[in-house]
C-alpha cells in the first residue's frame with residue numbers, strides 16, 4: 001500500500017495508544033475489562049484496519065496491519081487481543097470467505113463499533129484438535145439451529161456476532177464436515193454466555209464462553225459453502241497467528257524500552273545497574289529476541305500479503321501458513337523471555353502489577369497457547385520438513 005496511507009494509519013494507532021495508556025493502567029489495576037478500547041479505537045478510526053474503504057475501513061495490507069498490532073501490543077496483550085478478536089479472526093473470515101451481502105451487513109457496522117466480533121472454534125473437549133468439536137447444526141426452514149458450547153473465546157461475552165463452527169446433526173462419514181456460520185448473539189434463552197474471570201493475566205481483555213441451545217441462524221449467514229468450515233477455520237488462524245506474533249513483538253519492544261530506562265536510572269552497589277555486566281546480558285538477550293522476532297514477523301506478513309493477493313495459489317498459502325507459524329512460535333517465546341528478563345532487571349518492583357514489565361509477564365504467557373500451542377506450531381514445522389506422511393496428528 002502507499003507509504004503515506006501506511007503512515008496515516010500508524011499515526012492514528014499511535015494517537016490511540018497514547019490516549020488509551022492511562023485508562024488501560026487503571027483497568028488493569030482494577031482487574032476489569034477495558035470497555036474504552038472499542039470507543040477510543042472508533043474515535044481514532046482503527047476498528048476496521050483491514051476492511052476496504054468502500055465498507056468504511058482503512059484498507060491496510062498485512063504488513064501495515066502487523067505494524068499496527070505491534071504498536072498496540074506495547075500497550076498490553078489484553079488490548080491487542082481485543083483487536084485480534086475483532087479484526088484478525090472476526091472481520092477477516094467474513095471478508096475472506098463471506099459474500100457481498102454478508103460484507104454489507106457486518107463489515108460497516110463492525111468498523112463503526114456497532115458490531116463486536118469473535119471467533120468461536122474452541123470447545124471444552126476440542127482445543128488443539130478442533131475436529132473433536134461436538135457443536136451441531138440442523139436446518140429448519142429458512143434457518144439453522146445450532147447447539148453446543150464454545151469455550152475460552154476472546155470477546156466471547158461481549159460479541160454481537162461470532163464466527164462459529166459446527167457439524168451437521170446426525171451425519172456420519174464423508175457427510176460429517178464442519179460448516180462455518182456468522183452467529184448473531186442476540187437471544188438470552190438460546191445464546192447463554194458468561195465472562196471467564198479466573199485467569200492470571202489479560203484482565204483488561206474479555207474472555208468468555210457461551211452455549212447455543214437451538215440458537216437460530218438465518219440460512220444466509222452460512223459462511224462459505226456447507227462443509228467448508230475447517231478450511232475457513234484454518235485460514236483464519238493464519239491471520240490470527242500473525243496478529244499474535246506482531247503483538248508479541250510489541251511486548252518485547254516495550255519490555256526492552258522499560259528495562260533500558262530502568263537500567264539507566266536505578267543504582268545499586270554504588271553504580272547504575274546498567275553498568276553491571278549481568279544486567280547488560282538481560283538487555284542484550286531481549287534485543288536478540290526483538291531483532292529475530294521483528295525479522296520473522298515482517299517476513300510472515302509479506303508472505304501473508306502475497307497469499308491474500310493470489311487466493312488460488314496453494315503454494316503461497318502453504319508458505320504463508322508456515323512462515324506465520326514460525327513467527328508466532330518465535331515471537332511468543334521471545335516475548336515471554338523478554339518479560340521475564342525485564343522483570344529480573346526491575347528486581348522486586350518488576351514482580352508487581354504496578355509496573356508494565358510485571359503486567360507483560362502475566363499477560364504474554366497465553367500467547368504460547370492460544371491460536372495454536374507451541375507444540376502444534378512445532379509439529380507443523382516438523383511435518384513441513386519431513387513431508388505430509390510424517391504428520392504427527394491428523
Ligand SMILES: Cc1cc2nc3c(=O)[nH]c(=O)nc-3n(C[C@H](O)[C@H](O)[C@H](O)COP(=O)(O)OP(=O)(O)OC[C@H]3O[C@@H](n4cnc5c(N)ncnc54)[C@H](O)[C@@H]3O)c2cc1C
Pocket residue numbers: 085118119120121122124126127128129151152153154155202207366369370371372373374375376379392393
Ligand atoms: C485467553 C484465551 C483466549 C482464547 N481465545 C480464543 C478464541 O478467540 N477463539 C477460539 O476458538 N479459541 C480461543 N482460545 C482457545 C485456545 O486456542 C486453546 O486454548 C488452544 O488451542 C489449546 O487448546 P486447549 O486449551 O484445549 O489445550 P489442549 O488441546 O487440550 O492441549 C493441552 C496440551 O497438550 C498439547 N497437545 C495437544 N495435542 C497435541 C499433539 N498432537 N501433540 C503434542 N502435544 C499436543 C498442547 O500443545 C498442550 O500443551 C483462547 C484461549 C485462551 C486461554
